[in-house]
Amino acid sequence: MTVSAQDDVARFAALLRELKGRTDRSYGSLARRLGMNTSTLHRYCAGEAVPVDFAPVERFAALCGASGEERLELHRRWLRAVAARRRPRPAATAGAAASGPGGEDAPARERASGGASGAADGVDGPAAERATAGEPFAGCGSSDGDVVSGPLDEAARGRPWYRRRERVAVALAAAGALLATVGSLSALPGDDRRPSAGGGPSAAPGASVTTGPTTPRARASSPAPSGSAAPGESPAPTGTPRRSSAPATGPAAGPTAPADSAPAGPPLAWTADSQVWAYGCGHDYVVAKPPGQVPPPPAPQDAGTWAATQSAVHGGETIVELSVQGTSDTAVVLTALRVRVVGRTAPAPGNAYAMDQGCGGALTPRHFAVDLDKDRPLARAVAGNDAGTPIPAVRLPYRVSAADPEVLRVTARTGTCDCRWYLELDWSSRGRTGTVRVDDRGRPFRTSGIEGLPRYTYDTSARRWAPQAG
Numbered sequence: 001m002t003v004s005a006q007d008d009v010a011r012f013a014a015l016l017r018e019l020k021g022r023t024d025r026s027y028g029s030l031a032r033r034l035g036m037n038t039s040t041l042h043r044y045c046a047g048e049a050v051p052v053d054f055a056p057v058e059r060f061a062a063l064c065g066a067s068g069e070e071r072l073e074l075h076r077r078w079l080r081a082v083a084a085r086r087r088p089r090p091a092a093t094a095g096a097a098a099s100g101p102g103g104e105d106a107p108a109r110e111r112a113s114g115g116a117s118g119a120a121d122g123v124d125g126p127a128a129e130r131a132t133a134g135e136p137f138a139g140c141g142s143s144d145g146d147v148v149s150g151p152l153d154e155a156a157r158g159r160p161w162y163r164r165r166e167r168v169a170v171a172l173a174a175a176g177a178l179l180a181t182v183g184s185l186s187a188l189p190g191d192d193r194r195p196s197a198g199g200g201p202s203a204a205p206g207a208s209v210t211t212g213p214t215t216p217r218a219r220a221s222s223p224a225p226s227g228s229a230a231p232g233e234s235p236a237p238t239g240t241p242r243r244s245s246a247p248a249t250g251p252a253a254g255p256t257a258p259a260d261s262a263p264a265g266p267p268l269a270w271t272a273d274s275q276v277w278a279y280g281c282g283h284d285y286v287v288a289k290p291p292g293q294v295p296p297p298p299a300p301q302d303a304g305t306w307a308a309t310q311s312a313v314h315g316g317e318t319i320v321e322l323s324v325q326g327t328s329d330t331a332v333v334l335t336a337l338r339v340r341v342v343g344r345t346a347p348a349p350g351n352a353y354a355m356d357q358g359c360g361g362a363l364t365p366r367h368f369a370v371d372l373d374k375d376r377p378l379a380r381a382v383a384g385n386d387a388g389t390p391i392p393a394v395r396l397p398y399r400v401s402a403a404d405p406e407v408l409r410v411t412a413r414t415g416t417c418d419c420r421w422y423l424e425l426d427w428s429s430r431g432r433t434g435t436v437r438v439d440d441r442g443r444p445f446r447t448s449g450i451e452g453l454p455r456y457t458y459d460t461s462a463r464r465w466a467p468q469a470g
Helices: 003-021 027-034 038-046 055-063 068-086 091-099 105-113 116-121 126-132 150-157 161-187 214-221 300-309
Strands: 268-276 284-287 313-315 317-326 332-345 351-354 367-371 380-382 384-386 389-391 398-400 406-413 418-429 432-438 445-448 455-459 464-467
Touching: 003 038, 003 055, 003 068, 027 038, 027 055, 038 055, 055 068, 055 389, 268 300, 268 418, 268 432, 313 317, 317 398, 317 418, 317 445, 332 406, 406 418, 406 445
Parallel strands: 313 445, 351 455, 367 406
Antiparallel strands: 268 317, 284 313, 284 351, 317 406, 332 398, 332 418, 367 380, 384 389, 418 432, 418 445, 455 464
């Protein structure tokens, strides 16, 4: 990477650090509000990596209270930094490094740096991680003749001509011995015990067998996706059983996935927590028991156990925190979030028990608001607020991956029904689309209205539930 490219990345990182310095918050605090890893945010601000998408940078600028002019300047510097990180090294620079001072030591130094330079100069994201693992960037493969690296120089020198001639002679001798062996075996009488490499009469009809030279042809005609099973691993189950007609040896050993197989399951993972309280302290439960039989309010982390033992129902509001992330570095686009109401009845009988005596906070997280009293409720994106600083709402479509997860917060309210509902999350990745159902461990979420019910708060001094005043 040239000096000008380094300057572009450094200027982008300097503006990030300047904005971060205004907040008086740590990297960990900012990362939690942005929904990313602390180390990732620190690498951005240190100039060690550049995000491939401007969305996290825009959220960072909004959280730091950047003005409109500063956001435009940040976007301009981000474009120059991304272009600088993706800019290939000129061939003239590589040639000068190989023939400059140091002579024969230059290729050795270039080989010593090796793939580390690709990870240091690459853009942070899936492309950079592929480069670190040894895969070239798209458009900069090993066939590019304008890029000179250490290993290519060593391979270009090759071996002396007499060494190559000896290797050719040995290969020809081995080939001749193999042909003689095959000819001798073909002259022998038929033996049913002899392995059949081609899946002859002993091969079961309908079985999917891929052995010998058929493997390269299958891969060449229809490349298997990156999610297909590698040799030695158990591939995803398919409708046709796979059997081998003979013990395979050599590189073809082990199961080989069919050329038309596709990755099984969605390319994302999710978890849902429905026992979330407003501001971490405020929530109502409907319990069909008198106050004398209801235990004191639990700590927020024990809310699930408390509600299960009391057969409690969320009163008036249910907050669901949905954590979504990809199962690989490949980006997964979340395209839509829908609400499905599967049951509506009269509000559940009982008493409403408040878990607090009034609480609040300076941070209002962004969320999706759902009105369950509507005939066709929708998940509406709502912006948040952090002590006067707006937090942009999550707008779908939204991209996630293994390195860039996202937490979606859904707040569903009702005043007139005992509603049972769940969420549907649509996704798209690498030409595949699908929908995952988000519910409460296989059951629909449940929210019941509390209008007209007796409401109790807990008196900590008397250690008992007392009717709410007013």
